[in-house]
Amino acid sequence: MADTHDTAAMPSPTPDEAERVGANLQTAGADKGSAIPPDELSRLTDDIVAALKTVYDPEIPADIYELGLIYKIDIDDDRNVDIDMTLTAPGCPVAGEMPGWVENAVGSVEGIQVVKVELVFDPPWTPERMSEEAQVAVGWF
Numbered sequence: 255m256a257d258t259h260d261t262a263a264m265p266s267p268t269p270d271e272a273e274r275v276g277a278n279l280q281t282a283g284a285d286k287g288s289a290i291p292p293d294e295l296s297r298l299t300d301d302i303v304a305a306l307k308t309v310y311d312p313e314i315p316a317d318i319y320e321l322g323l324i325y326k327i328d329i330d331d332d333r334n335v336d337i338d339m340t341l342t343a344p345g346c347p348v349a350g351e352m353p354g355w356v357e358n359a360v361g362s363v364e365g366i367q368v369v370k371v372e373l374v375f376d377p378p379w380t381p382e383r384m385s386e387e388a389q390v391a392v393g394w395f
Contacts, residue, residue: 289331298329298365305359311341312348316391318356322383325374334368335360340379349373 288295306319318324318339326338337356341349353371360369381394 290329290333294365295329298333298363299327301363302327302329302335302360302366305363306356309352309355309359311346311352313346314342314388314392316384316388318352320385320388320391321379322385322388323379329366332367333365335366335370337369337371338374339371340374342379344375 290298303319306324307317309318310316311318311321311323314321321342323341324337324339326336328336330336337360339353339356341352346352353373356371357369360366360371381389384392384394
């Protein structure tokens with residue numbers, strides 16, 4: 255079985271982003287060594303986050319990453335990606351479609367093999383998970 259590596263460990267975020275990322279992303283496997291060279295892991299991480307920022311909740315003018323809907327991103331040594339995400343509400347009208355949007359966006363990242371997205375609702379999403387950027391976009395800041 256390939257090791258998994260949480261992208262929250264790389265690259266070093268700004269202090270504000272570190273606080274938000276730490277609150278939003280579950281760490282899993284960050285303490286394990288990686289067969290992926292650090293510079294490639296950093297590039298993959300940056301590219302995955304950039305891809306996630308292209309996916310928007312159609313009812314909220316902010317991307318799903320800044321909204322804090324992404325709970326976990328794991329990259330294994332074979333460059334397969336597992337993502338746990340949530341929705342702003344379990345009854346979200348695009349609940350059936352959004353995981354596919356995320357799979358397609360992250361699957362387009364060069365070097366990524368297979369992307370699996372799982373919807374989770376524990377812990378429940380709250381507005382406190384949003385970045386300042388998302389709070390400004392929705393007029394809450």
